[in-house]
Structure formats: structure tokens, C-alpha cells
Amino acid sequence: MHDQQPATMSADEQQAFAEQVFERARQGDAEMLRRLLQTGLPANLRNHKGDTLLMLASYHGHLDAAQVLLAHGADPRIANDNGQLPVAGAAFKGNLEMVRLLVEHGGDPDAAAGDGRTALMMAAMFNRLAILDYLLEQGADPTRRDARGADALDAARTMGARETTARLQALAG
Numbered sequence: 001m002h003d004q005q006p007a008t009m010s011a012d013e014q015q016a017f018a019e020q021v022f023e024r025a026r027q028g029d030a031e032m033l034r035r036l037l038q039t040g041l042p043a044n045l046r047n048h049k050g051d052t053l054l055m056l057a058s059y060h061g062h063l064d065a066a067q068v069l070l071a072h073g074a075d076p077r078i079a080n081d082n083g084q085l086p087v088a089g090a091a092f093k094g095n096l097e098m099v100r101l102l103v104e105h106g107g108d109p110d111a112a113a114g115d116g117r118t119a120l121m122m123a124a125m126f127n128r129l130a131i132l133d134y135l136l137e138q139g140a141d142p143t144r145r146d147a148r149g150a151d152a153l154d155a156a157r158t159m160g161a162r163e164t165t166a167r168l169q170a171l172a173g
Helices: 011-027 030-038 053-059 063-071 086-093 096-104 119-125 129-137 152-159 162-172
Strands: none
Touching (some): 011 030, 011 053, 011 063, 053 063, 053 086, 063 096, 096 129, 119 129, 119 152, 119 162, 129 162, 152 162
């Protein structure tokens, strides 16, 4: 018997494989992600834009895939190259279950993206009242300001989001 050397991939093959893995996250293929993670795929693997597998799965609304990634150590606090965080992406998309899952696994309900925008601001802008209420319950600061000096109430008003504007005005007293 002779020792077998591990198979090696060319740079092109590695790139193609990585693209397939990120597509599995975008598509929410929880079972394939589980198998890959169990065989050593890094849970916090990032693509050329800095998106983690969790960012892609959560942004596209795939709860099962996000749960698998979190169970294997994916970090919900890793921002992409644009400073965007998974919890803000889920708030933008209006996915309360995903926001809850990410916060329950260590995602900061008050973390700001590179431009200073928080998930609360996203929820306020797009009139996502249930998400706004949940983030407030989890300690998100409605007075926090983004890079332009706007807070969640300003964001809601700018976008004409009536319900979140009313809720935030009531909080402001």
C-alpha cells in the first residue's frame, strides 16, 4: 500500500467551489451546508464582498440554513465590506423570525453598519412595526444617530412610514 495524498484543487476549482457554497447559502440549502460544515467548512467563510454564509442565508430569509450556520459557530456580528450586518438585512427584508434568531444567537440589536444605520432604523424606514417593537424590547436605542445625524424617527418620517413614526413619536414623549 502506498500513502494517498489529499486531492488538491487548482485556484480556479477553489473559486468555483466557493461560489457554489455561497450559492447554497443564498438558496437556503441547509442540509448541504450542514454536511459541508461537518467536514470542515469554516462557518464564517466570506465571499469577495465580505458577506458571510450567514449574511446570505439570513438576507434571503432561509431560517433553516441560518440555524445550521449558527449551530456551527457562525458569528451574527460579522459585517460585510459595506459594514452591513445580518440583523439589519433581516430587518430591511421584514423578517421578524430571522431578526429574533440572530439576536438570540448574539447578534447585537443596536449594532450600527458602516454608515451608522441600525436594524431599528431599517425597521422604522420600512414600517416594520413588529420588528421595531422587538428591537426596542431587546435594547435598541431609538435616539442613536447615523452618519448623517438621523435617528430612527427621522428615518421613518423620511420614508413616510406612518406606524413606526407614530410608535417612535410616542416613545419620544
